[in-house]
Amino acid sequence: MSVTTTTNAATVLAIDGLRKIYNEGTDQANMAIDSVSLSVMSGEFVCIVGPSGAGKTTLLRCISGLAALSAGTVAFEGKQLNSVPEQLGLVFQDYSRSLYPWFTIAKNVALPLAARGVPKAERAARVSEVLASVGLGHVENKYPWELSGGMQQRVAIARALSYRPDLLLMDEPFASVDAQTRFGLEDLILKVRRDLGITVVVVTHDIDEAIYLSDRIVVLSGNPSVVKEIVEVPLGADRSQVATRSSKEFLELRSGLLSLVMPHED
Amino acid sequence: MSRLTTSVLTTVDRRHRASAPLQRVARVATVLWLPVLLLVMWWIATSASTSPFFPPLSTILAETWNQWVVFGAWTNAVSSLRNLLIGYLVGISIGVVVGSLLWRLRYLRTAANPLIYFLYVLPAPALLPALIAIFGIGEMRQVALIALGSIWPTLLNTLDGMRGIDTVKFDTAKALRLKSWRTYFNLVLPGASPQIAAGMRASLTVGIILMVVSEMVAARSGIGYFILQSQAEFAITKMWTGIVVLALIGTLLNFLFVLVERLVLRWYFRSRALGGS
Numbered sequence: 001m002s003v004t005t006t007t008n009a010a011t012v013l014a015i016d017g018l019r020k021i022y023n024e025g026t027d028q029a030n031m032a033i034d035s036v037s038l039s040v041m042s043g044e045f046v047c048i049v050g051p052s053g054a055g056k057t058t059l060l061r062c063i064s065g066l067a068a069l070s071a072g073t074v075a076f077e078g079k080q081l082n083s084v085p086e087q088l089g090l091v092f093q094d095y096s097r098s099l100y101p102w103f104t105i106a107k108n109v110a111l112p113l114a115a116r117g118v119p120k121a122e123r124a125a126r127v128s129e130v131l132a133s134v135g136l137g138h139v140e141n142k143y144p145w146e147l148s149g150g151m152q153q154r155v156a157i158a159r160a161l162s163y164r165p166d167l168l169l170m171d172e173p174f175a176s177v178d179a180q181t182r183f184g185l186e187d188l189i190l191k192v193r194r195d196l197g198i199t200v201v202v203v204t205h206d207i208d209e210a211i212y213l214s215d216r217i218v219v220l221s222g223n224p225s226v227v228k229e230i231v232e233v234p235l236g237a238d239r240s241q242v243a244t245r246s247s248k249e250f251l252e253l254r255s256g257l258l259s260l261v262m263p264h265e266d
Numbered sequence: 267m268s269r270l271t272t273s274v275l276t277t278v279d280r281r282h283r284a285s286a287p288l289q290r291v292a293r294v295a296t297v298l299w300l301p302v303l304l305l306v307m308w309w310i311a312t313s314a315s316t317s318p319f320f321p322p323l324s325t326i327l328a329e330t331w332n333q334w335v336v337f338g339a340w341t342n343a344v345s346s347l348r349n350l351l352i353g354y355l356v357g358i359s360i361g362v363v364v365g366s367l368l369w370r371l372r373y374l375r376t377a378a379n380p381l382i383y384f385l386y387v388l389p390a391p392a393l394l395p396a397l398i399a400i401f402g403i404g405e406m407r408q409v410a411l412i413a414l415g416s417i418w419p420t421l422l423n424t425l426d427g428m429r430g431i432d433t434v435k436f437d438t439a440k441a442l443r444l445k446s447w448r449t450y451f452n453l454v455l456p457g458a459s460p461q462i463a464a465g466m467r468a469s470l471t472v473g474i475i476l477m478v479v480s481e482m483v484a485a486r487s488g489i490g491y492f493i494l495q496s497q498a499e500f501a502i503t504k505m506w507t508g509i510v511v512l513a514l515i516g517t518l519l520n521f522l523f524v525l526v527e528r529l530v531l532r533w534y535f536r537s538r539a540l541g542g543s
Binding site for chain 1: 432434435437438440441442443444445448452453456457459533534536537540
């Protein structure tokens with residue numbers, strides 16, 4: 001495990017010695033993350049994988065500025081976090097919990113724009129534009145609960161992209177949809193990343209998904225989390241669900257990662 | 267009152283409604299058969315009644331028309347409704363505002379909690395003598411009593427509804443960088459609105475009760491005054507007409523409330539009908 005956290009101009013996210021202890025200072029203190037250090041470069045696609053209960057969501061909450069750290073530092077574009085940075089887009093696992101059912105799709109997507117002072121006249125155009133970029137047309141006046149799960153998660157992604165963030169951070173973004181929809185959404189994220197040149201960090205428990213999507217995979221150990229290994233994924237920029245997933249490199253990476261995540265099987 | 271109207275406006279899918287008008291008739295019949303049956307039984311049972319306490323229903327209905335329309339007793343209903351409306355609106359406004367403040371200010375909430383439940387379990391009519399002492403015997407005292415009573419169901423439901431909002435929705439608000447007032451109007455208030463509406467409906471019932479109670483003590487107008495006065499004059503049929511009018515008004519107000527609720531919370535009822543969140 002050799003991780004350097006040098007901060008240069010191209011580093012979007014620099015995490016150094018991150019530790020998170022819940023109920024710190026009480027007798028119920030519970031260390032979720034022991035020590036995590038890694039850095040994400042501009043334009044990179046990084047997946048964070050680990051067994052369930054490895055504190056993946058906790059890690060995401062810490063590096064997005066939603067939760068305070070117990071020790072260590074997280075810097076986004078060179079600045080220490082104290083809240084969610086303006087140029088960070090966040091997508092949660094469960095769209096039905098993160099979208100606001102009392103607002104139409106247009107209003108949901110326009111919320112962060114309004115909060116950022118985008119003039120009202122400009123918002124509608126930006127909303128249709130970003131909805132089109134995630135493959136959704138003419139759903140502006142629908143409500144979230146009128147759409148399928150996959151479409152709702154697209155709305156959540158559109159909402160995070162609407163203000164053109166530099167980093168898109170996603171927590172198990174495709175875990176709540178069925179397998180077929182999932183492939184579609186994975187390709188959508190790859191396309192969005194290509195089109196916008198955005199940096200993406202995805203937390204997932206799905207090793208296949210991590211290999212298919214990322215340039216680099218950060219493997220976390222179980223409870224409390226440390227970075228076990230960082231694996232490069234040299235599969236190139238163009239990927240396809242059928243060809244990539246059945247390629248020799250993919251399968252080799254897969255068996256290597258499986259043995260890392262499940263060390264007791266051989 | 268509310269028991270009769272709760273099921274009147276069950277969610278009806280538009281497509282079904284258009285395709286099967288017969289079903290709609292059947293649905294209305296399902297709701298109405300019992301009240302209609304009871305009215306018919308009342309009519310038959312009292313048709314030959316000579317008891318001064320239970321005049322025939324036909325006599326009561328005819329007298330209702332005479333008293334309330336021809337002889338001008340409707341002014342009593344107007345003054346009752348005016349007091350109710352003002353008191354109710356003041357009460358639920360205080361309920362929502364104070365409920366929101368208590369949700370926002372945790373220390374105030376902890377400190378105010380015993381006090382709120384103390385006031386909540388205190389029967390509001392018990393305050394009537396105190397209110398008479400403070401406001402005299404004008405209508406101000408009636409309005410104040412209605413307001414005081416209707417605060418609590420709305421306040422407690424507002425607080426409860428706001429505390430029950432999903433934490434992921436608050437994380438979302440932080441991630442989208444919504445400032446606190448924007449979070450309040452875009453998340454907290456709409457998120458708690460179904461429960462706030464439930465509280466307002468309970469407040470309405472309390473308000474109607476207090477409207478009548480307040481008019482029965484040291485008042486010179488209102489439906490409650492009319493009922494009590496008629497009984498004191500031993501005009502029992504006239505007394506019954508007051509009760510009929512009161513029941514009609516209560517039913518109508520509840521019906522109106524449900525109608526407005528369905529319109530304002532359309533997203534809530536429609537998403538629930540679709541089985542969504």
